[in-house]
Amino acid sequence: MTSPVRTELHDDVLVVISDNPPVNALGAAVRQGLKDGIKEGLANDGVKAIVIRCDGRTFHAGADITEFGKPPMGPSLPDVLDEMERAPKPTIAAIHGTALGGGLEVALACNYRIAVPSAKLGVPEVKLGLLPGAGGTQRLPRVVGVEQALEMTVFGNPISAKAAEASGLVDRLVEDDLAGAAIAFAREVAAKGDHPVSSARTDKLPDAAAIDGIFEAFTQKNGRKMRGFDAPAANMRCVRAAAEMPYEQGVKVEREEFMKLMTGDQSKAQRHLFFAERQAAKIDDVPKDTPLIDIKKVGIIGAGTMGGGIAMNFLSAGIPVTTLEMSDDALERGRGVVGRNYAGNVKGGRMTEAQAKGAMDIWTGTTDYADLADCDLIIEAVFESMDVKKDVFGKLDSHVKQGAILASNTSYLNIDEIAAATSRPDAVVGMHFFSPANIMKLLEVVRGAKTSDAVLATVMALSKKIGKVAVVAGVCDGFIGNRMLKPRQVEANKLIMEGAKPWDIDRVFVEFGFPMGPFQMSDLAGLDIGWHRDESRIETLRDELCAAGRWGQKTGKGFYDYDDSRRGSPSDEVEALIAKWAEKESRPQRHVPDEEIRERCLYTMVNEGALILEEGMAQRASDIDVVWIYGYGWPRYTGGPMMWADLTGLDVIVAGLEKHAAEMPEWPLSQMLKDKAAKGETFN
Numbered sequence: 001m002t003s004p005v006r007t008e009l010h011d012d013v014l015v016v017i018s019d020n021p022p023v024n025a026l027g028a029a030v031r032q033g034l035k036d037g038i039k040e041g042l043a044n045d046g047v048k049a050i051v052i053r054c055d056g057r058t059f060h061a062g063a064d065i066t067e068f069g070k071p072p073m074g075p076s077l078p079d080v081l082d083e084m085e086r087a088p089k090p091t092i093a094a095i096h097g098t099a100l101g102g103g104l105e106v107a108l109a110c111n112y113r114i115a116v117p118s119a120k121l122g123v124p125e126v127k128l129g130l131l132p133g134a135g136g137t138q139r140l141p142r143v144v145g146v147e148q149a150l151e152m153t154v155f156g157n158p159i160s161a162k163a164a165e166a167s168g169l170v171d172r173l174v175e176d177d178l179a180g181a182a183i184a185f186a187r188e189v190a191a192k193g194d195h196p197v198s199s200a201r202t203d204k205l206p207d208a209a210a211i212d213g214i215f216e217a218f219t220q221k222n223g224r225k226m227r228g229f230d231a232p233a234a235n236m237r238c239v240r241a242a243a244e245m246p247y248e249q250g251v252k253v254e255r256e257e258f259m260k261l262m263t264g265d266q267s268k269a270q271r272h273l274f275f276a277e278r279q280a281a282k283i284d285d286v287p288k289d290t291p292l293i294d295i296k297k298v299g300i301i302g303a304g305t306m307g308g309g310i311a312m313n314f315l316s317a318g319i320p321v322t323t324l325e326m327s328d329d330a331l332e333r334g335r336g337v338v339g340r341n342y343a344g345n346v347k348g349g350r351m352t353e354a355q356a357k358g359a360m361d362i363w364t365g366t367t368d369y370a371d372l373a374d375c376d377l378i379i380e381a382v383f384e385s386m387d388v389k390k391d392v393f394g395k396l397d398s399h400v401k402q403g404a405i406l407a408s409n410t411s412y413l414n415i416d417e418i419a420a421a422t423s424r425p426d427a428v429v430g431m432h433f434f435s436p437a438n439i440m441k442l443l444e445v446v447r448g449a450k451t452s453d454a455v456l457a458t459v460m461a462l463s464k465k466i467g468k469v470a471v472v473a474g475v476c477d478g479f480i481g482n483r484m485l486k487p488r489q490v491e492a493n494k495l496i497m498e499g500a501k502p503w504d505i506d507r508v509f510v511e512f513g514f515p516m517g518p519f520q521m522s523d524l525a526g527l528d529i530g531w532h533r534d535e536s537r538i539e540t541l542r543d544e545l546c547a548a549g550r551w552g553q554k555t556g557k558g559f560y561d562y563d564d565s566r567r568g569s570p571s572d573e574v575e576a577l578i579a580k581w582a583e584k585e586s587r588p589q590r591h592v593p594d595e596e597i598r599e600r601c602l603y604t605m606v607n608e609g610a611l612i613l614e615e616g617m618a619q620r621a622s623d624i625d626v627v628w629i630y631g632y633g634w635p636r637y638t639g640g641p642m643m644w645a646d647l648t649g650l651d652v653i654v655a656g657l658e659k660h661a662a663e664m665p666e667w668p669l670s671q672m673l674k675d676k677a678a679k680g681e682t683f684n
């Protein structure tokens with residue numbers, strides 16, 4: 001087998017070049033190649049310096065994640081990098097694309113780093129539930145200082161080459177011809193006697209007396225964002241070791257912490273999500289070379305909260321949008337909201353004033369369907385009613401050019417029925433955005449019975465361009481996400497009638513890792529959504545809450561009572577109302593243990609997920625995980641509902657569901673779930 005690493009001798013400089021597409025991951029063969037390359041450079045007396053660089057689109061983007069969890073092969077990355085750092089000849093990393101994780105660790109083990117301005121450098125291991133495990137947690141703080149190392153390891157976001165230059169992570173930026181510039185730079189530094197060795201540096205480390213303060217301040221500022229995750233704290237412990245211990249001891253701490261994370265469930269779950277997200281973009285039965293429709297202009301029907309948010313996705317990506325509304329007033333209101341959102345982005349440093357203006361400049365409004373005629377994609381975001389949607393699609397059919405994609409943002413209606421209102425059902429697809437649509441990353445792409453391959457492939461490719469994670473769903477009530485929300489909501493509502501308090505249910509959800517529980521969620525969304533608004537007609541607990549003005553956060557009371565800063569506390573009034581309704585419906589009150597709340601609210605979701613798979617409404621279990629992670633705040637470190645079920649044990653899930661079968665006749669057990677549990681199989 002030929003090595004993915006080759007060497008080129010340029011007189012007195014040896015260049016070690018990796019070519020391991022797509023991202024030059026540091027698999028066993030690359031590690032061996034780097035080791036051999038260094039050895040070759042050291043063995044040749046004529047070589048005065050060694051350059052490490054990559055062909056293809058990027059410098060090493062990290063260890064090869066597909067090797068994780070398998071028996072170790074070849075030389076380990078820490079060993080290769082130690083050898084590299086010990087080399088008595090200067091080593092120079094020449095960086096383009098992304099130097100990430102193990103890739104940045106390679107660069108840190110070199111004496112020097114040069115980069116093109118477009119390069120990005122980072123240690124994203126934390127996003128995989130890990131930490132830089134090849135000396136990175138020890139070398140990085142020595143090169144950039146403890147504060148920046150904390151920021152980079154705990155959040156995992158890459159920094160620009162310019163920022164890296166400012167912090168000393170990059171020694172020089174070169175505009176072009178990185179390969180040539182690296183050789184010239186190598187000759188320049190080879191003439192010097194001493195070369196900086198990352199692991200031996202102490203100049204950026206803080207005084208012992210300052211260490212407590214740095215870590216306390218960091219925890220105070222960021223503690224909330226790390227809730228539930230193991231890896232951020234492990235990264236912090238390693239950076240602290242770098243600040244407090246000699247390198248050799250710090251590396252031991254790093255190794256121990258790395259192995260703990262690597263063998264734990266959280267990293268397994270987060271690594272699963274890395275591949276799940278990429279897999280979701282692939283549609284099994286649509287050929288890869290399906291020609292895409294060129295989307296130069298987008299039409300949106302509706303300038304309300306949803307329509308405005310959807311528009312922002314395209315405007316921010318530089319794609320012109322025309323929004324249709326019923327009146328100029330409605331258009332003006334929508335323009336105001338989007339304008340304020342962009343102003344907020346500018347204020348928060350998320351975009352420049354020029355970018356915000358550029359986005360607003362390519363947005364036009366109309367009240368005339370004829371103005372949508374030349375759009376390549378039209379997304380309808382009007383009231384959730386089949387009649388209204390059919391009317392809109394009929395009009396689109398008669399006004400919009402052939403070849404355009406007609407999409408509905410419906411969150412549960414039947415796409416095939418909507419498509420039937422047109423003469424071109426193959427052009428119709430669901431694009432279910434999540435609110436706020438300019439922020440939430442999930443897009444459920446609903447494939448109708450007649451949706452063409454070109455339409456589907458185009459929408460999937462376009463979603464990546466606008467920064468969304470898209471998942472294909474089949475036509476069923478609520479698609480993937482809202483369909484699974486239903487059992488959870490129904491069971492939570494039943495449980496409060498049996499004696500569980502809304503705040504106990506919410507607590508169980510928050511302890512599980514959700515940002516909030518179902519009743520906190522209802523209060524945030526508004527209990528009045530879908531309410532008939534007739535205060536004299538009280539048929540349910542919700543009617544009674546609404547009639548009492550308990551509409552949720554916006555009226556200062558819902559399931560909870562809210563103070564001026566919208567902090568909720570348990571409500572005696574609500575407790576009394578629940579007791580009244582429980583009596584009316586002859587439901588005896590009892591103590592409901594937390595375990596039962598989890599089993600009835602979460603296990604039923606897994607069961608619904610299995611039914612979705614059984615019916616072919618999702619392509620794969622990992623797609624369901626992606627939906628719940630990106631659309632509903634399911635905790636990342638559990639890997640999503642189906643991965644969490646795998647890790648919990650499907651036999652445990654089935655036993656839990658069977659235990660409550662009598663109270664839950666609405667949710668018949670999925671045969672797939674039962675079979676997999678019986679055979680000891682998993683979903684992922």
Ligand code: 3H9
Nearest residue numbers: 023025061062063064065066100101102124132133134278
């Ligand atoms: C680490 O380094 C641990 C060390 O500290 C310690 C060791 C002891 N491995 O994302 P894309 C695949 S942990 C294997 O669509 P983009 C990916 O699955 C690692 N495969 O491209 C996809 O495959 P497919 C730390 C990888 O241009 C294809 O490459 N590093 C890896 O949108 C294209 O990927 C990271 O966490 C990998 N490391 O984005 C960085 N990376 O085509 C992870 C990618 O079959 N990678 N693949 O679906 C990324 O963030 C992005 O891939 C990157 C490119 C920004 C590089």
